[in-house]
Amino acid sequence: MTLTFEEQEALHRQAKAETGFWGRQGSGCLVYARDTGKYLVQLRSEEVLQGGTWGVWGGAVDHGLTPEENALAELMQETGFDGEPELHFLVDFIDEASGFRYRNFLAVVEQEFDPILNWEGEDSLWCEIGDLPDPLHFGLEYLLSRIPNPAQHLGIATSPALK
Template sequence: MTSSNTDQDLEHSEALARTGFWGRRGAGAIVMARSSGRVLLAHRSLQVEQPSTWGCWGGAIDREEDAVAAVQRELQEEAGYEGAILETIPLFVFRKDAFSYENFLIVIDDEFIPSLNWESQGAEWFDIGLWPSPLHFGLAALFADEPSISAITNARDLR
């Protein structure tokens, strides 16, 4: 781990103590395979906040990143995805006090089998609207946001 990563982890940890969220800003994504129209969700491990809930792929935005770069990095780190991204569509932004979390829909060509890190205990592809339970509170808020559901549905219908 470099000094820069250590410094950022310290900042993220301090933010967790202050706000209850890892970092000052975060970003995450659900992934849709254009070929099937299904969405990949992560089943959160017992070692993270809100364990055993279904969520998106994401985390804190590092100093040198924008939200889209953070989402792409997190998708590679947490799901092992290194393929082409066809579209990155902005969705619901969760805000609480000084914390914000930007959500995106990442559209790829085909479903893949994720290579998970310690943050997830599983992953599964779901049809839109047939969501698993329990959902992470952030993902539940995303799925309750009509403009986000409309954007997800529209992306699926373009296949």
């Protein structure tokens, strides 16, 4: 069964009322550029939950999508990226009180790109893992508290020019 956009939004609003989160589960990705060894983060707009914080690209998992499919779709919607990144699972955030789950991935791209932001983001920044801007979204803080350097943790090589 395919749901309309309006039906999806109604389900997400209901979940927010019940859990405090947009949707019952979410997924997203931190982007890593192999050519520079930098990570791409976005400054969340005031139109979304936790606006004014720097975080990953993602959102509520829509009906019929896997968390992986959703993370890639959100990346495309929120940045305009049209390539095929390598997607690697990192960690799940689980809110014990509500049961909400957010699946975090690392999306590896060959080179940095200029994101085309939609209404969900105010700004974006490519930066080294030690130079992330403040304040971080609580979800990105959670991810980094478990995996401080995701690309290194996964053994992802940078371009030869960086070695």
